[in-house]
Amino acid sequence: MTSVWENLTVDARDPARLARWWAEALGYHIITDRPDEVEIRQSADKLPGLVFVPVADGKQTKNRLHLDLRPADQEAEVERLVDMGARHVDVGQGDVEWTVLADPEGNEFCVLREREE
Incomplete structure (x- = not known):
């Protein structure tokens, strides 16, 4: 089971x-x-x-588990989420194809590129 x-x-x-x-x-x-x-x-x-x-208490360290979002348009979605109150964060990701953001309480999540068919 x-x-x-x-x-x-x-x-x-x-x-x-x-x-x-x-x-x-x-x-x-x-x-x-x-x-x-x-x-x-x-x-x-x-x-x-x-x-x-x-x-x-507030968030203290980098999340050990996070959400990955895959929008149809990464750039537009990042802009929308930032306009809603998300912020760009650096968790040591370096130069990658996804964008790391944090929600209003600091929880990191990733916005991935569009899925290639």
Whole structure:
């Protein structure tokens, strides 16, 4: 028997705010909105989701796990995400074909180039 990937949990100082940011970034919907957790998914019946839970402390170091986004237009998507509040970050990636950004609470994620057919 194998497991099904249900959620990725993200610690957040302000879970509701960060969940709304990611929902807008990904075109997801808020499925659960409680003080102890906010969950977003593509739709209520589609897994996996992202669950944001409250923590008292801010992010301290580079993420050990991060999301990779693959848009149809990398440059336009990076611009859109930065306009939404993401920022460029250097995690030691060097000269690569993807762009590393951080969400409003500093969680790194990558925006990849368009997939070549």
